[in-house]
Amino acid sequence: MLHGPWRVVGLPKGKQPLTRFDITPLDGQPVLRIQTDHSYGNLVHDLPDFALAPGMLLRWRWRLDQPLRQADLRQREGDDSPLKVCALFDLPIEQLGFVERNLLRVARTVSGEKLPAATLCYVWDATLAPGTLLHNAFTHRVRMIVLDSGEQRLGQWVTHRQDLAADFRRAFGQESATVPPLLAVLVGADSDNTGGQSLGYVGDVTLSP
Numbered sequence: 001m002l003h004g005p006w007r008v009v010g011l012p013k014g015k016q017p018l019t020r021f022d023i024t025p026l027d028g029q030p031v032l033r034i035q036t037d038h039s040y041g042n043l044v045h046d047l048p049d050f051a052l053a054p055g056m057l058l059r060w061r062w063r064l065d066q067p068l069r070q071a072d073l074r075q076r077e078g079d080d081s082p083l084k085v086c087a088l089f090d091l092p093i094e095q096l097g098f099v100e101r102n103l104l105r106v107a108r109t110v111s112g113e114k115l116p117a118a119t120l121c122y123v124w125d126a127t128l129a130p131g132t133l134l135h136n137a138f139t140h141r142v143r144m145i146v147l148d149s150g151e152q153r154l155g156q157w158v159t160h161r162q163d164l165a166a167d168f169r170r171a172f173g174q175e176s177a178t179v180p181p182l183l184a185v186l187v188g189a190d191s192d193n194t195g196g197q198s199l200g201y202v203g204d205v206t207l208s209p
Contacts (some may be wrong), residue, residue, distance in 0.1 A: 002043070004090060009186075012081045012111045016040045016192040022037035024201075026063075027157075031203040034083065034189045036068075040048070042086075043186035045077075048083050049090070050182040053167050058185065059206045060085055061159040064124050066199035067151055068191055071126045073144060079137040080191045082198035083124040084144075085162065086182075087164050088183040091118035091176055116183050117141055122162060124148040125198070133171060164207075 001010070002021055010018045019041030024033045032043070062083050072078025093101055096117055108115050119142045128146045129132070136142035145167060147160055165179045186200050 006043050006045050009044050009113065011040050012191075015089070019189050019191075024178065026201055031201045032187065034187070034198075034200050034202060036080075036082065036191035036198045038191060038195050038197075040190040040192040042186045044184050044186040046184045047182045049141065050076060052179055052182060053209060054165065056164060056207065056209055057161045058085070058087060058164050059159075059204065059208070060160040060168045060187075061157050061203050062124065062148075062184050063155065063157045063201045064148070064153070064198075065155055065201070067124075067126060067154065068194055068196045068198045068199060069126055070194040070196055071191075073123070073128060073134060073146075076137045076139065077193055079122040079204075080194045080196065081125065081144075081190070082189050083200040083202065084121045084161075085202070086119055086121040086186045086188070087168075088116040088186065089118040089120065089172070089180045090116060090166060090183045091180045093117050095175060100140065103139075114183070115141075118168070118176070118180070120145070120164070120167055120171050122160065124149050126150065126193070151205075 017039040020035040020040045021032050021043050024053045068082045121144045123144050125146045132146040168179050
């Protein structure tokens with residue numbers, strides 16, 4: 001069973017089924033199981049006004065057992081990922097252009113969430129090469145870095161540690177001279193655009209020097 005401070009967030013007004021999150025034992029340890037079925041969902045841990053210290057690392061391990069072979073993050077109809085870990089940054093909305101500023105205000109009203117002006121997601125993709133940086137197909141407010149790709153590591157635990165400040169500067173450096181505070185960290189998966197199914201696991205998510 002999942003407990004606070006983590007909370008599940010889906011699309012506004014229940015437009016899609018929720019991705020399923022639950023704790024299950026695997027290899028002798030409890031881990032987060034994430035299952036999609038034509039679904040969307042994120043498990044969010046709020047971190048209000050969390051200032052990043054220099055060199056602070058986001059660490060986790062993940063394992064993909066069932067991939068989304070039809071996913072293509074470059075197109076809206078393929079914009080799904082079987083595993084993602086994201087950092088939400090409190091970039092001042094005043095730094096956005098007029099159009100994006102107003103689009104974000106509308107999205108916040110519709111969702112009832114304080115959607116961030118800058119979200120950086122690390123993803124496991126079907127085809128894109130590790131290290132690829134790209135914008136979300138629906139909004140430029142989300143940037144993605146591919147960490148793992150394809151199926152060579154299916155069923156294997158893969159450990160990552162990412163310098164959030166360095167990655168923010170890589171993804172959003174042209175928009176902000178400084179690294180803003182964190183609003184939240186999330187883990188999630190979605191298959192609502194491809195209409196597929198996926199299964200993955202995440203463990204040991206930590207934020208530390």
